[in-house]
Amino acid sequence: xxxxxxxxxVRFTKGHGTENDFVLVADLDGTCDMTPDQVxxxxxxxxxxxxxxxxxxxxxxxxxxxxxRDQASQARWFxxxxxxxxxxxxxxxxxxxxxxxxxxxxxLETADEFAIATRGxxxxxxxxxxxxxxxxxxxxxxxxxxxxxxxxxxLVKVRSHDPMPGxxxxxxxxxxxxxxxxxxxxxxxxxxxxxxxxxxxxxxxNVEFVRPIGPGHIAMRVYERGVGExxxxxxGAAAAALATRWWAGADGGTDLWRVDVQGxxxxxxxxxxxxxxxxxxxxxxxxxxxxxx
Numbered sequence: 392x393x394x395x396x397x398x399x400x401v402r403f404t405k406g407h408g409t410e411n412d413f414v415l416v417a418d419l420d421g422t423c424d425m426t427p428d429q430v431x432x433x434x435x436x437x438x439x440x441x442x443x444x445x446x447x448x449x450x451x452x453x454x455x456x457x458x459x460r461d462q463a464s465q466a467r468w469f470x471x472x473x474x475x476x477x478x479x480x481x482x483x484x485x486x487x488x489x490x491x492x493x494x495x496x497x498x499l500e501t502a503d504e505f506a507i508a509t510r511g512x513x514x515x516x517x518x519x520x521x522x523x524x525x526x527x528x529x530x531x532x533x534x535x536x537x538x539x540x541x542x543x544x545x546l547v548k549v550r551s552h553d554p555m556p557g558x559x560x561x562x563x564x565x566x567x568x569x570x571x572x573x574x575x576x577x578x579x580x581x582x583x584x585x586x587x588x589x590x591x592x593x594x595x596x597n598v599e600f601v602r603p604i605g606p607g608h609i610a611m612r613v614y615e616r617g618v619g620e621x622x623x624x625x626x627g628a629a630a631a632a633l634a635t636r637w638w639a640g641a642d643g644g645t646d647l648w649r650v651d652v653q654g655x656x657x658x659x660x661x662x663x664x665x666x667x668x669x670x671x672x673x674x675x676x677x678x679x680x681x682x683x684x
Contacts, residue, residue: 408485410622410654421453427477434475447471474617481511484625488673511563524670533559568634622654632659
């Protein structure tokens, strides 16, 4: 089944995970790829449907990338995720839950647990009543030597603040987590411009700003590369919890975290083998048809 109707319109579904929102387009046989301009149009909140990103639903064996097609023996469906600026991304934590909810609603997957393919590798999802949990896979601190010596490996500058120390993590996509100093207020941070990360990341990074609330509980705001500030970021919430856990050390490093974002709350669990799980809600809010210009 292609994404196009007989008269050239495109079927879509709108969904969100803690208000991190997406336009999903079902291109099951992989015959209707989208250009960056078309992704930008769908994502445009004034001229299009409006979203933080676009998810194309494709049979894994029909994916354009060979390394994604190699996942077909483990996962039937590929989450082809594009940022709002049209760029392709490795994966998206909140998007993966919305993707899984769509697969279940459409009968493309019927089990409570199944795998999905992403550019960041195979991810296992399972349904827990009102929540969907995703094993995001492995993670690492990018420069462990610098982190062990100084506690951080980057400096992050936003408007009206001196550079603040950050810790770089790789969760299949790049993140820099900033533990806010007492002089910085989370709610009043100006994230209208791209945070300046030094040293700069080759492919950019999502930047998370974190304020501890209590044991195993943090609040976060995030600037997503290719998008801007979003109401939530799933892999960013995981990175923020993991960085805070690492900073806390052996005495405070609980494995279970609540991460409050502007769009709600997410659960992050550190798993054995340097892996991490993200859990939260996913809501499909509308279906319709549109044109791509």
